[in-house]
Amino acid sequence: MARAWVFGDDLDTDQIVPGRYAPFMVGQDKFHTYAFCDARPNFSKEVTAGDLLVGGENFGCGSSREYAVAALAKHGVGGIVAKSFARIFFRNCINLGIPVLESADALTVVHDGDDVTLDLAAGLLRAPAGEALLRPLAPFAQEILAAGGVVAYLREHGDFPPVP
């Protein structure tokens, strides 16, 4: 079981890690401690490996900063479920091995702090109040995630997954 951290629409990457706390400003070992420091000041202290983020439309919009995703990966975030994702953020998550799933009704079923389970095999997000259907990822993205990210995939296979 994992804790759900719920956000609204248009959660931008400046909220995930502000520019003034970029790794090259504060150091590679510190930047993740500033995750959500303005939006959710208790996040960095309370998040545990496996926790999920749940959001609305356009999750991860704004700057392409990959360190926003790297910070989440360092905290062991187990996945992100949202109504829709900003495109660079989506790619960054796939590349760094964080499952990103679209769901039209996750926000109606999940409340902040809920114990939830991401059941990728069944394509469901299970919460105390019910289940939310997850839109399946394209096979291309699934293969990269299965390898643990794009670097791991390329090391193993030497090239991208086949395109249909």
Next chain:
Amino acid sequence: MPKTLAEKILSRVAGRDAKGGDLVIAPVSRVMVHDSVIDAVIAGLRDLGRERVWDTTKVAVFVDHAAPAPTPVVADSHRVLREWVRTQGIATFYDAGEGVCHQIMVEEGYCEPGTVIVGSDSHSNSYGAVGAFGAGMGATDIAVALALGRTWLRVPESIKVTITGRPRKGVTMKDAIMRVVREIGTDGARYACVEFHGAGSLPQGDRITLAGMTTEMGAKAGIVVGTPEAPEWLFPDRGAAYTNEVTIDLSTLEPQIAVPPRVDQVVDVSEAVGQPVDVVFLGSCTNGRLVDMRQAATVLRGRRISPEVRLEVVPSSRRQFEDAMADGTLLALSAAGGVIGSSGCGPCLGRTGGVLAGQEICLSTANRNYRGRMGSPDASIFIGSPYVAAVAALTGVIDDPRPYLEASDDEFDDLVARRRSERAGRGAASVRSGDRARELMVAAARIGVAAEIDD
């Protein structure tokens, strides 16, 4: 099958007939890397088991986002970047003070029209100003592109934006693109390519303003149709399919203001008149060019900004900086009380060059106004054009620049005096250094004595 510009470019580079929604593997004509991401890029290449980039002639590296280095930690990462550039043998390297990556990429001709370019910063959509498919990506994607010379892309659907009419003086392409963001919203162009019609013969700088801000709509790319740089095959087919169409009539367009904390919360300037500001930022890849500085100088030449406002002017490249020096524009802005910064991103990302304090209000000519964007999370940022910025610096409040541009000298002075009197005191009034020396010289001249002025 009729193709949009994006479908045409991606079909051509991928070597297959591709349409919106298809996944393609696209060779890239160039990879842009900037200072913020260098540690992650180097680590990515190392983890991929690659010592060298695939083609040093197709890599461009820039130190711009926190430059010149504001702290020893940042300076260290710049040093690491320089060592990497040297050992790789990358010749296309622009160090701190040369300017913003996107400005240099376009103005120095590194963007080949009709090709795919990936950049480590989200405003790589700017390359569409000259007909290139520019897409911003994260550090790992960039490392992969550096290793392989190609990337994977989902061919985007396209949105057609048509620009028509002639603008009234004081209305700019910044206002036009903000109106588009207002229409479409921050995710209205998510994954899409925004195709601009009716903008091909605009000056290159205006096209950069248009293409670059498609990033704020969630777009994968923003490309201007019919630019002088484009080869003859680079045009969308008649009958190509668009998911949305927007027309901007410049003749009825008012100057636009983005109200914090959202860049798509855009209103006509008439609805923001009287909003006090503390800091005005004139610069960025969106509006840091000679033409933008000239627009501000049109308003400010021969006058002084409000003593309680700080005007930060940051040219977007050395070329723009030097051109603005040569034609007197920078002198006009400095004499008005502006502070000129080194060419680059300046305070746009809240890292250096005059970042914002809590409670401070900024009018910025950049492209983002998220909470905390330019420094303190308790600051607020309004986005506007260089004309709006100049008037805000002059009066201390947001105002419609058009009457100022059409006013006689007396009418102008009245406008300024009225707005200044309406603005409640904020901050502290600054003397501009040199003012006192001039006072002393004038006084000395009156009594016929040459004054001793301390250097």
